[in-house]
Amino acid sequence: MPFRIKIPRSTIERLPLYYRCLNLIEEHGIEEISSQVLGVRVGVDPSVIRKDLAWFGELGKRGVGYNVTYLKEAIARILGLDREWPFILVGAGKLGMALAEHNRKYGRHFHLVGVFDRDPAKIGLEVGGMQIRPMEDMPLLIKEKDVKIAMVAVPAEEAQKVAHELVKNGIKGILSYAPITLxxxxxxxxxxxxxxxxxxxxxxxxxxxxxxxxxx
Amino acid sequence: MPFRIKIPRSTIERLPLYYRCLNLIEEHGIEEISSQVLGVRVGVDPSVIRKDLAWFGELGKRGVGYNVTYLKEAIARILGLDREWPFILVGAGKLGMALAEHNRKYGRHFHLVGVFDRDPAKIGLEVGGMQIRPMEDMPLLIKEKDVKIAMVAVPAEEAQKVAHELVKNGIKGILSYAPITLxxxxxxxxxxxxxxxxxxxxxxxxxxxxxxxxxx
Incomplete structure (x- = not known):
């Protein structure tokens, strides 16, 4: 459900920090948290936290604080984490391979569903629990799995071409490790x-x- | 030379994007650029670019635009890139190793001067052009090379301990790949x-x- 008002980008940048922290706090069995304590944990001024969260309505009680689980779930909904996000990786060099393995350890709402590379020598090799596939397979996979997010870990000189292909096939968000502006x-x-x-x-x-x- | 006024964090976040783009534009032999063209290249609204740069005095000419080399060098000075920044990496797992190799390809102002790991089996292995060293060597290297920046690529459960050691030894900036708030x-x-x-x-x-x- 899209918001009608424009939330400041800096607020959106910080929400994942709050979310990550609330997950950890919840695992420790803590039920209530003040903006002061959350502020110390995430390194953000409590007044900034209160302003950030105020964009989304009454999420806490004045003088009491926030219910950890309620706030965590509210932020998850705001961020769109009430659904699963399949994503693909283009570029199975050293960095790409390491990123794929890293996600396997820590991924939660984001699931790597395909790894692609141009190099024929890499096709079929296993990384992050799946086989590396040729670029030609990409359009169909994006469509089949309704993929909106792609990670790009190709050299600078190939990144723009890859971005173009991704966009053409319906990708809406790119996380780019290439040292150029796409x-x-x-x-x-x-x-x-x-x-x-x-x-x-x-x-x-x-x-x-x-x-x-x-x-x- | 510290600035007396407080520059918005969002401005500082964007300066490296401008800097990266100006480097590329300069390589193409372009001498003048307007905030409109720069805006398209970096995906930032031209009015935001003008406001960002206005924090640092008169960097361009109204109606003419910016001299590419002059602006690039001004931003470099603002960011502190008129000096070299040695940095270290803690954690030589798959991700750490890939990051070290990646820097070797693209690093410019930032030079990896040491890679550390707790695992005795990794000590002496080569990565990013240097040998992995034991954690015990870290304090001396930080002091000798006047290191202020560290990259942390250790598992979540070790990251806080590593951060504590880094801070104790004089590190002022940490780029953390661990999925926890330090x-x-x-x-x-x-x-x-x-x-x-x-x-x-x-x-x-x-x-x-x-x-x-x-x-x-």
Whole structure:
């Protein structure tokens, strides 16, 4: 159910942090949590947390806090985690293979349903519990499994071509490890997982000490 | 040189995208760029780009645009990329090894200077052009090379202990691939590279179509 109002991107960026933390807190049997305690756990100012959550209605009680399970489930619904998200991986180099295995250990709502590579020598090799398939198989799999998300771990010079193929076949969200900015239509979202971006952000905050609190 | 004013975090998040794009544009021999064209290339609204850059003084000319090399170098200085940043990696599992090799291909301002693992069977193996070393060697290397940044690619249950050791030895920025929120002192910044967070953000935008523009 789409929201009619525009939620700030920074709020959406933080929701997964809250969600991850609430899962852990729930596993520890804690039932209620204040924005103060949640703030310490996720490293976000409590006033920012309250503002973030206020976008989605009354999720807590003033002066009491939030019910952990209720809040966790509310955030899950907001994020679209009340359904399963199959995704595919394009690029079975070292990084792609490692990412596929990593998901197998930690994936929950996101299930890798296909790994693709251009290199004929890689086709049929096993990674993340499945066989690497040729690029030609991609369109049919995307359609059959209603895949909307793709991870791209191909070299910079191939990434744009791969993105184009993904978009043409209906992919709406790309998590890209390629060190370039992909050009996609406005209805497709790309997240840059190229870690040089994060290293540069860390460099900024370390160079400018005292700037590193999560604000808005 | 620390800035006296507090730059919005969302601005800092976007600077590396501009920087990466300007590098590419410069390689193509383009000398001037407007915020409109840069906006299309990085997928950010031109008015947001102008506001972001205005934090740092007059970087362009009204109605003319930005000089590519000048803007690129200005952003590099802002981000702290006018110096080299040695960093270390803790955790030489499949993901850690792949990340180390990846940096070797794409690293520029960030140089991997040490890879550490607890597992005695891994010590001495080569990855990313260097030998994996035992955790005990870490404090001395951090001191000798003046390392401020660490990448953490250890399992969830070990990550907090590793973070504690890193902080104790002077690390100020952590890029963590572990699927937990690390608890660190306020003068240490953690970036979460756990890709489940990004997958959840993508799920949100795909569930709520039309919400996916980079705004503020």
């Amino acid at each position: 050009s996609v239509p406005p209805d497709v979202l790309v997240y840059n997982a190229d870690y040089n971006l994060d290293l540069q952000r860390l460099a900024y905050y370390i160079s400018n000490e005292g700037e590193q609190t999560w604000g808005e | 608890s660190v002192p306020p003068d240490v910044l953690v970036y979460n590279a756990d890709y489940n967070l990004d997958l959840q953000r993508l799920a949100y935008y795909i569930s709520n179509e039309g919400e996916q523009t980079w705004g503020e």
